[in-house]
Amino acid sequence: MRRRAPRDWTLLTDYYELNMMYAHFRNGTHDRVAVFDLYFRENPFRGGYTLAAGLETAVEYLQGLRFEPDDIDYLRSLGTYDDAFLEMLREFRFTGDIDAVPEGTVVFPGIPLVRVKAPIAQAQFIETALTNIIGHQTLIATKASRVVQAAQGDRVLEFGARRAHGPDAATYGARAAIIGGCHSTSNVLTGKYFEVPVAGTNAHAWVQFFDDELEAFRAWARAMPAGVLFVVDTYDTLRSGLPHAIEVAREVEAAGGRFLGVRLDSGDIAYLSKKARAMLDAAGFPDAIIVASSDLDEYLIRDLKAQGAKVDVWGVGTKLITALDTPALGTVYKLAAVEQDGVMVPRIKVSENPAKVTNPGVKKAVRIYENATGKAAGDLLMLQDEPLPAGSCVTLFDPVYPWKRKTVENFSCRELLVPVFRGGQLVYDLPSLTEIRDYARHELSTFWDEYKRLVNPEPYPVDLSVELWRLKNEMVERVRAPFGDD
Amino acid sequence: MRRRAPRDWTLLTDYYELNMMYAHFRNGTHDRVAVFDLYFRENPFRGGYTLAAGLETAVEYLQGLRFEPDDIDYLRSLGTYDDAFLEMLREFRFTGDIDAVPEGTVVFPGIPLVRVKAPIAQAQFIETALTNIIGHQTLIATKASRVVQAAQGDRVLEFGARRAHGPDAATYGARAAIIGGCHSTSNVLTGKYFEVPVAGTNAHAWVQFFDDELEAFRAWARAMPAGVLFVVDTYDTLRSGLPHAIEVAREVEAAGGRFLGVRLDSGDIAYLSKKARAMLDAAGFPDAIIVASSDLDEYLIRDLKAQGAKVDVWGVGTKLITALDTPALGTVYKLAAVEQDGVMVPRIKVSENPAKVTNPGVKKAVRIYENATGKAAGDLLMLQDEPLPAGSCVTLFDPVYPWKRKTVENFSCRELLVPVFRGGQLVYDLPSLTEIRDYARHELSTFWDEYKRLVNPEPYPVDLSVELWRLKNEMVERVRAPFGDD
Numbered sequence: 001m002r003r004r005a006p007r008d009w010t011l012l013t014d015y016y017e018l019n020m021m022y023a024h025f026r027n028g029t030h031d032r033v034a035v036f037d038l039y040f041r042e043n044p045f046r047g048g049y050t051l052a053a054g055l056e057t058a059v060e061y062l063q064g065l066r067f068e069p070d071d072i073d074y075l076r077s078l079g080t081y082d083d084a085f086l087e088m089l090r091e092f093r094f095t096g097d098i099d100a101v102p103e104g105t106v107v108f109p110g111i112p113l114v115r116v117k118a119p120i121a122q123a124q125f126i127e128t129a130l131t132n133i134i135g136h137q138t139l140i141a142t143k144a145s146r147v148v149q150a151a152q153g154d155r156v157l158e159f160g161a162r163r164a165h166g167p168d169a170a171t172y173g174a175r176a177a178i179i180g181g182c183h184s185t186s187n188v189l190t191g192k193y194f195e196v197p198v199a200g201t202n203a204h205a206w207v208q209f210f211d212d213e214l215e216a217f218r219a220w221a222r223a224m225p226a227g228v229l230f231v232v233d234t235y236d237t238l239r240s241g242l243p244h245a246i247e248v249a250r251e252v253e254a255a256g257g258r259f260l261g262v263r264l265d266s267g268d269i270a271y272l273s274k275k276a277r278a279m280l281d282a283a284g285f286p287d288a289i290i291v292a293s294s295d296l297d298e299y300l301i302r303d304l305k306a307q308g309a310k311v312d313v314w315g316v317g318t319k320l321i322t323a324l325d326t327p328a329l330g331t332v333y334k335l336a337a338v339e340q341d342g343v344m345v346p347r348i349k350v351s352e353n354p355a356k357v358t359n360p361g362v363k364k365a366v367r368i369y370e371n372a373t374g375k376a377a378g379d380l381l382m383l384q385d386e387p388l389p390a391g392s393c394v395t396l397f398d399p400v401y402p403w404k405r406k407t408v409e410n411f412s413c414r415e416l417l418v419p420v421f422r423g424g425q426l427v428y429d430l431p432s433l434t435e436i437r438d439y440a441r442h443e444l445s446t447f448w449d450e451y452k453r454l455v456n457p458e459p460y461p462v463d464l465s466v467e468l469w470r471l472k473n474e475m476v477e478r479v480r481a482p483f484g485d486d
Numbered sequence: 487m488r489r490r491a492p493r494d495w496t497l498l499t500d501y502y503e504l505n506m507m508y509a510h511f512r513n514g515t516h517d518r519v520a521v522f523d524l525y526f527r528e529n530p531f532r533g534g535y536t537l538a539a540g541l542e543t544a545v546e547y548l549q550g551l552r553f554e555p556d557d558i559d560y561l562r563s564l565g566t567y568d569d570a571f572l573e574m575l576r577e578f579r580f581t582g583d584i585d586a587v588p589e590g591t592v593v594f595p596g597i598p599l600v601r602v603k604a605p606i607a608q609a610q611f612i613e614t615a616l617t618n619i620i621g622h623q624t625l626i627a628t629k630a631s632r633v634v635q636a637a638q639g640d641r642v643l644e645f646g647a648r649r650a651h652g653p654d655a656a657t658y659g660a661r662a663a664i665i666g667g668c669h670s671t672s673n674v675l676t677g678k679y680f681e682v683p684v685a686g687t688n689a690h691a692w693v694q695f696f697d698d699e700l701e702a703f704r705a706w707a708r709a710m711p712a713g714v715l716f717v718v719d720t721y722d723t724l725r726s727g728l729p730h731a732i733e734v735a736r737e738v739e740a741a742g743g744r745f746l747g748v749r750l751d752s753g754d755i756a757y758l759s760k761k762a763r764a765m766l767d768a769a770g771f772p773d774a775i776i777v778a779s780s781d782l783d784e785y786l787i788r789d790l791k792a793q794g795a796k797v798d799v800w801g802v803g804t805k806l807i808t809a810l811d812t813p814a815l816g817t818v819y820k821l822a823a824v825e826q827d828g829v830m831v832p833r834i835k836v837s838e839n840p841a842k843v844t845n846p847g848v849k850k851a852v853r854i855y856e857n858a859t860g861k862a863a864g865d866l867l868m869l870q871d872e873p874l875p876a877g878s879c880v881t882l883f884d885p886v887y888p889w890k891r892k893t894v895e896n897f898s899c900r901e902l903l904v905p906v907f908r909g910g911q912l913v914y915d916l917p918s919l920t921e922i923r924d925y926a927r928h929e930l931s932t933f934w935d936e937y938k939r940l941v942n943p944e945p946y947p948v949d950l951s952v953e954l955w956r957l958k959n960e961m962v963e964r965v966r967a968p969f970g971d972d
Contacts, residue, residue, distance in 0.1 A: 004494070005491075005492070005493065005494035006491070007491065007653070008490070008491035008675075009653055009675075011674040011675040011677075011678055012647070012653050012656060012657065012673070012674075012675045013647070013673075013674050013675075014645070014647055014648070014672040014673065014674070014686055015672050015673075015674050015677070015684040015685060015686030016672065016686030016687055016688050016689060017686075017689075018674060018686075019686055019687075019688060019710070020688050020689065020691070020692050022709060023688070023692070023705065023706055023708075023709035023710060024695075024709075025709075026708065026709035027705045027708060027709055029695070029705070032695075034691075034695065036691070071678070074677075074678040075674075078677075078684070120695060124689075124691060127648070127689075127691075128647050128648050128656075128673075129653070131648040131649075132647055132648050132649070132650055132652065132653065132656055133652065133653070135648065135649060136650070136651045136652045136655070137652075139651075140651075159500070161498070161499070161500055161614050161618055162500070162613070162614050162617040162618050162621065162817070162819075163617075163618070163621060163814045163815075163816070163817070164618055164622070164651065165622045165625075165626075165650065165651035165652070165654070165655035165659065165808070165813075166618065166619065166622045166623075166651070166652070166654035166655045166657075166658045166659070167493070167495055167498050167615070167618065167619070167654050168651070168652035168653050168654035168655065169622070169651035169652045169654065169655050170498060170614075170618055171498065171652075172652045173651065173652070186500040186501050186502065186614075187498070187499075187500065187501075187614075188497040188498075188499050188500070188501050188504060188561075189494075189495075189497040189498045189499075191497075191501070191560075191564075192497055192557070192560040198501040198564070199501060200500055200501030200502030200503075200504075200505055201502055201505075202502050202505060202506050202509070203502060203503075203506065203610075203613075204821075204835050205506070205520075205522070205610060205613075205820070205821040206506050206509070208821045208824075208833045208834075208835060209510075209515070209518075209520065209606060209821065209824055209833070219509065219513045219515070220509055222509075222512065222513060223508060223509030223510075223511075223512035223513055224505070224509060234835065234836075235836060235965055235966075235969075236966075236969045239968075239969045240968070240969065266837060266838065266839070266842070267838055318814045318816070319814075322651070322813040322814045323813070324813055324814060327651075327808040327809070327810055327813035328649045328804045328805075328808045328810060329649075330649070330804070331648070331649070333648075334691070335690075335691040335694045335695065338694075338695055347694045347695070348694075349690050349694055349720065350720075350721060351752060352752065352753055353752070356752075479721055480721075480722075482725075482726070483721075483722050483725045483726065
């Protein structure tokens with residue numbers, strides 16, 4: 001892994017996390033162990049699946065957690081905390097256990113992406129940054145995966161740095177886009193940090209700088225003889241840009257250089273790309289590629305392809321990097337259990353909204369596969385100490401509508417969460433970004449198309465074990481009992 | 487200003503910027519001076535105005551621009567650039583001039599937020615990061631301003647760190663939210679970096695940690711005797727949370743402590759806040775405040791207030807920090823002029839879409855005020871060397887529909903762009919964040935309400951001087967002439 005400048009993320013936290021940490025400290029409860037689940041309640045983009053991402057960055061955050069002297073000085077200046085607490089912060093490190101789904105895993109609402117087991121002061125404190133990092137990258141990886149799906153095997157380049165929400169959103173967003181299947185990114189910092197290919201052509205400003213387009217193309221070809229690609233829509237795509245590109249392409253190839261193709265960045269991409277293809281072919285450049293950019297997303301790419309657009313490479317910017325149609329994943333971080341006299345006691349949060357009632361207890365997430373097809377049949381949340389389903393078949397039932405059942409015969413199981421930290425030590429081998437992308441592609445291949453449809457997909461079953469379902473119902477009853485019926 | 491860890495932003499750029507820089511270098515054109523304008527084409531949120539932000543961060547970026555040895559090594563590994571270029575990068579610094587509108591200025595489509603005049607290699611290279619930084623913070627400041635407007639003088643707290651697009655989006659987004667008028671932020675890192683108040687209460691996890699709510703509230707009060715606020719919706723707001731809060735509040739005040747109020751985080755805020763207000767008043771706590779959070783934005787706050795919600799403080803998270811309904815500003819960076827033989831020659835980019843045709847030449851932005859009211863009457867884009875409007879009246883006309891005219895008598899003028907860098911040196915005194923917020927509040931007061939309406943506002947006039955309008959039309963004609971009529 002290449003050098004990344006160390007980051008100053010310890011105070012990237014909500015003030016209330018520090019206040020709760022302090023209140024636990026003052027009450028002497030700060031060392032009691034608690035378990036939190038980080039998950040989301042709904043797939044983004046009205047889609048059928050989500051692609052987990054961000055774990056490596058979360059590891060970097062957890063490993064770097066320490067309050068520097070100037071952090072302590074700043075916290076002292078707030079006037080909220082006593083000296084004993086501020087002294088304790090000097091020695092503060094993450095010492096807990098973390099289990100997480102590997103980056104690139106296909107996940108669904110309710111599945112913990114990260115499970116934290118640590119002294120409550122630590123487990124509570126890391127909520128904000130952990131949720132921020134995992135939520136952001138998971139969102140962008142999912143969006144990228146949809147765009148790549150729409151491109152049906154064409155290359156997708158991530159081009160959004162200038163429209164991202166600040167430098168990190170550009171850099172880590174591009175990282176997530178690669179996980180989602182993008183071939184490369186325009187962001188050089190991401191290329192450097194994560195050893196993935198960078199890509200780019202040139203801008204209209206290059207062409208405008210020169211007195212005319214032909215001169216601009218020739219100047220470009222002089223500088224980039226090994227491979228030139230021209231942006232052809234500065235003045236008029238069909239009457240100026242393409243004829244000039246073809247003229248200079250001939251000069252380039254005559255001089256032993258290589259003409260790669262053209263980029264279309266405005267106008268009707270379906271119409272222009274077909275015209276451009278015909279012109280390039282007629283000029284003897286059947287291998288020249290057509291790159292399209294301009295407000296693309298999965299829906300427009302799908303429609304352009306349906307209309308026969310002759311595009312080889314899609315440059316996708318704003319709508320991918322900002323996850324424009326669902327720019328927040330709604331990730332939450334909920335208390336699941338608290339240690340009492342050496343035993344983990346389940347905790348629940350009840351809500352008027354049934355979807356917001358949490359799943360209590362220390363849990364594992366299990367994916368059931370049909371052996372006959374290798375496809376995933378459903379996910380099961382279980383209590384950690386339950387045995388995995390075994391035998392000749394397993395029955396899944398909907399936790400809200402228990403009469404909705406599904407029996408899977410000849411199945412196998414896989415636990416989704418893997419150990420990442422034990423006692424504050426990293427015990428997980430972080431894969432490279434391209435390994436994660438390959439894994440994500442394989443993951444997606446284990447799901448039926450109906451779950452992956454861009455619009456109105458079939459909901460994938462995420463069910464509870466009988467034991468967890470009973471525990472949850474009992475706890476809800478117990479919590480609500482004092483208030484009677486409305 | 488407090489210490490911020492130095493950032494590694496030089497390679498935060500699109501690969502094509504580096505390629506264009508290299509191509510200029512190879513062609514010997516890299517030192518020719520060019521002028522670029524950074525602006526946007528449409529107010530976000532279908533709103534009537536935009537609040538400029540991000541300049542301080544852009545200054546930090548420009549001052550920190552240098553290629554470190556490992557950046558050069560990485561670029562060499564790409565195999566695209568020759569040694570002479572890589573050597574040149576070692577000495578690369580920003581040496582140009584920058585003019586910009588101060589942060590907190592009310593701006594409109596087409597007004598340059600930043601104007602860069604520098605050798606083309608530099609001016610081109612900084613496009614990506616500059617657009618990213620200014621675009622992001624301007625977007626969030628504008629969203630915050632709308633939310634604050636809807637709150638009609640109630641305090642608004644920025645609570646979105648966990649849902650922002652990565653660490654910078656949380657940190658700089660919160661900075662921008664303060665510019666937009668938020669009173670404080672939950673993000674401690676923003677509090678430390680920018681010396682603004684941090685705010686926070688506590689989470690449901692605090693309450694759930696304890697065996698019952700009363701015990702949880704008492705433990706909180708023990709830790710925070712100077713001022714306690716309880717989150718009351720963990721189990722049942724009206725039947726559990728509020729009665730328990732009132733019970734512990736009495737204990738706190740009897741012991742000489744202070745009960746601040748309660749937070750509602752779910753359920754119907756209009757109904758619950760009125761009930762909560764009545765219960766708190768009846769219990770003798772008329773000064774206890776009610777904080778509301780839960781999926782708030784400007785529209786919901788406006789409606790809740792219209793329904794008489796008794797909320798004192800609004801905690802706004804996801805929808806503010808992600809600018810949920812318009813998560814990208816669409817900022818662009820366009821070449822306006824190029825030096826030729828010592829003269830700045832205007833450049834234009836023509837597009838099929840008239841709104842995308844650029845305004846050529848080195849320009850200034852002038853705001854016209856009616857002296858009688860102190861209100862802004864319209865903005866005028868002019869060529870840099872034109873004299874400011876003078877005399878007894880000025881006539882503004884719409885650049886697209888020139889018959890739409892407006893004459894302002896007894897007016898004064900103000901240039902919006904101020905010098906920030908000259909010859910690579912910072913010549914601008916950066917104001918503090920709270921100064922910027924005060925300035926933004928004053929700025930907004932100079933606009934009529936019709937331009938600030940949340941929904942369907944009146945468009946504010948942004949017009950061209952006659953001279954600029956003529957230049958633009960001539961240049962469009964000249965560029966399009968070779969292609970005849972369609």
